[in-house]
Amino acid sequence: MTVNQVSVFIENRQGRLGQVLSVLKENDINILSISLADTAEYGLLRLIVNKPEEAKDVLLNAGFSSLLTEVLIIKVPHKAGSLQSILDIIAKESISIEYMYGLSVETTDASIVMKTNELSKACEILKNSHIDTMTKKEIASL
Amino acid sequence: MIWAREETLSRQEMEALQLERLKETVFRVYEKVLPYRKKMDEAGIKPEDIKSLDDLKRLPFVTKQDLRDNYPFGLFAVPKEELLRIHASSGTTGKPTVVGYTEGDMQVWTECVSRIACAGGADKNDVAQICFGYGMFTGALGLHYGLENIGATIVPSSTGNSEKQLMYMKDFGTTLLVATPSYALRLAEVAREMGIDPQKDLKVKIGLVGSELLTDAMRDEMHKYWGSDMLVTSNYGMSELMGPGVSGECEYMCGMHINEDFFIPEIINPETGEVLPEGEWGELVITCIKKEALPLIRYRTKDITRLIYEPCKCGRTTVRMENLSGRSDDMLKIRGVNVFPSQIEEVVLGTAGLGPHYEIIVERDGYSDKLTVRVELLKATDSFKELEAIERAVRNKLKVMLGLDAKVMLESPNTLARFEGKAKRVRDLRKEQK
Numbered sequence: 001m002t003v004n005q006v007s008v009f010i011e012n013r014q015g016r017l018g019q020v021l022s023v024l025k026e027n028d029i030n031i032l033s034i035s036l037a038d039t040a041e042y043g044l045l046r047l048i049v050n051k052p053e054e055a056k057d058v059l060l061n062a063g064f065s066s067l068l069t070e071v072l073i074i075k076v077p078h079k080a081g082s083l084q085s086i087l088d089i090i091a092k093e094s095i096s097i098e099y100m101y102g103l104s105v106e107t108t109d110a111s112i113v114m115k116t117n118e119l120s121k122a123c124e125i126l127k128n129s130h131i132d133t134m135t136k137k138e139i140a141s142l
Numbered sequence: 143m144i145w146a147r148e149e150t151l152s153r154q155e156m157e158a159l160q161l162e163r164l165k166e167t168v169f170r171v172y173e174k175v176l177p178y179r180k181k182m183d184e185a186g187i188k189p190e191d192i193k194s195l196d197d198l199k200r201l202p203f204v205t206k207q208d209l210r211d212n213y214p215f216g217l218f219a220v221p222k223e224e225l226l227r228i229h230a231s232s233g234t235t236g237k238p239t240v241v242g243y244t245e246g247d248m249q250v251w252t253e254c255v256s257r258i259a260c261a262g263g264a265d266k267n268d269v270a271q272i273c274f275g276y277g278m279f280t281g282a283l284g285l286h287y288g289l290e291n292i293g294a295t296i297v298p299s300s301t302g303n304s305e306k307q308l309m310y311m312k313d314f315g316t317t318l319l320v321a322t323p324s325y326a327l328r329l330a331e332v333a334r335e336m337g338i339d340p341q342k343d344l345k346v347k348i349g350l351v352g353s354e355l356l357t358d359a360m361r362d363e364m365h366k367y368w369g370s371d372m373l374v375t376s377n378y379g380m381s382e383l384m385g386p387g388v389s390g391e392c393e394y395m396c397g398m399h400i401n402e403d404f405f406i407p408e409i410i411n412p413e414t415g416e417v418l419p420e421g422e423w424g425e426l427v428i429t430c431i432k433k434e435a436l437p438l439i440r441y442r443t444k445d446i447t448r449l450i451y452e453p454c455k456c457g458r459t460t461v462r463m464e465n466l467s468g469r470s471d472d473m474l475k476i477r478g479v480n481v482f483p484s485q486i487e488e489v490v491l492g493t494a495g496l497g498p499h500y501e502i503i504v505e506r507d508g509y510s511d512k513l514t515v516r517v518e519l520l521k522a523t524d525s526f527k528e529l530e531a532i533e534r535a536v537r538n539k540l541k542v543m544l545g546l547d548a549k550v551m552l553e554s555p556n557t558l559a560r561f562e563g564k565a566k567r568v569r570d571l572r573k574e575q576k
Contacts, residue, residue, distance in 0.1 A: 005524075007522065007524035008522075009519055009523065010554070011553055011554065011557075041552065042552055044526065044529075046524070063554060063555060063556045065522040065523075065554050067523070069524040098525075115524070
């Protein structure tokens with residue numbers, strides 16, 4: 001199962017991140033996780049939110065270049081080596097990870113957000129290996 | 143449709159007409175315009191020395207500075223009482239340049255604009271919306287009377303309030319748009335924001351654009367927004383010469399036909415003032431041969447172009463001037479390289495993923511110059527690779543075209559300024575930094 005992540009282009013300029021966050025606040029959108037990767041001039045803000053479609057639309061209307069990207073949210077048990085074993089399974093199938101970051105929601109398991117190439121293949125493999133991923137519905141309820 | 147017989151004269155007939163009018167103008171100017179008489183005396187030339195069109199090159203130039211030095215009416219050849227209208231340039235630096243029109247001048251102006259409007263596809267059935275600022279600027283009123291003269295319906299909406307402009311366009315069934323290319327694109331953008339599809343919901347099929355350069359890339363962009371069947375032609379003029387109507391493109395879009403029975407063009411080397419052979423690029427110099435109030439002789443336009451004398455497929459025999467490659471005024475000297483903003487525009491518009499708006503910033507960086515080009519990202523992305531590819535594409539193309547390293551700054555959509563009149567896309571900060 002994949003979920004929708006909101007990706008937003010922002011210039012490295014004072015206050016730009018704050019502007020994105022206030023648009024989300026005004027529309028009562030809850031951020032579950034946030035990752036900001038940047039170069040000297042600009043950054044890509046990646047967000048897991050409870051209402052991704054709505055978030056993308058309100059950000060577009062506010063003049064931010066934003067879109068939805070499908071990613072995986074993988075549940076990782078709080079146990080040494082659990083993430084390593086998951087990555088191992090993925091690597092064996094020669095799927096490459098483009099980026100990943102943690103999901104900041106309190107559950108019994110930790111979760112990571114992961115973007116890979118060949119997403120449906122990755123989904124399939126995880127399912128066959130009995131590794132839990134989060135659904136769109138679960139995200140919406142958080 | 144060809145509006146006037148004079149547009150199809152043979153070269154011989156045209157030259158005979160030009161010579162007759164040139165002689166008359168030079169005599170009149172020598173008699174009535176003291177500052178120009180002084181120039182002619184200094185150059186040792188008398189009106190009777192003008193015996194052929196070739197003698198034109200012996201006459202002294204007139205520049206914008208001459209107009210400023212003789213502010214407001216010093217170069218006029220008629221008493222103030224004979225004027226019907228006064229226009230002025232914006233005069234961003236110092237005094238504006240002032241121009242005047244007699245009744246005869248108004249008729250000539252209207253005639254000239256009617257010709258270029260017809261060349262650009264207009265006819266009496268058109269609903270022409272004029273989105274140029276009405277006022278001291280010659281653009282709006284020039285197009286207004288010229289289009290009215292051919293029987294088109296005029297919507298004098300001027301600039302500003304783009305939403306209302308689009309409402310008129312939709313409700314009145316506007317078929318012809320008069321605007322700067324950048325404002326025409328802005329209107330298409332606002333239309334989309336309002337849920338209006340310019341290609342489906344509007345009837346605009348003709349664009350008469352002017353007051354800014356129309357590059358091929360900009361024309362492509364116009365087609366993208368307004369529909370590939372829109373006939374977008376550029377026309378040329380400046381208030382000192384009359385206003386719009388000096389020249390304009392026909393449907394073949396292979397240069398702007400000059401109304402040669404009113405304006406004699408020459409191309410000179412801008413540094414030496416020497417007249418260049420046919421077909422070479424250089425500064426356009428225009429002599430007005432049928433104007434009463436302000437008959438400028440050998441006026442230096444500072445616009446860079448070349449002349450094409452081959453007959454055009456449209457049937458007009460008038461000489462064409464190539465769409466401008468830039469103004470010598472607009473030219474930037476960056477690290478010793480001559481750069482026209484239109485070259486940078488071509489790169490921006492030719493790069494996938496970017497919008498048509500851009501800003502050029504030139505700064506002093508130590509002892510060197512730094513060129514920054516700000517562009518707007520059109521398409522959202524989640525990939526740094528894509529962003530870097532766009533940045534690199536712009537940088538590489540600029541490097542190839544100009545031989546300069548530039549910094550490219552990607553910006554969110556709608557970040558850069560939009561313009562209703564002439565776009566101001568260059569910020570040269572070097573003077574302030576000195």
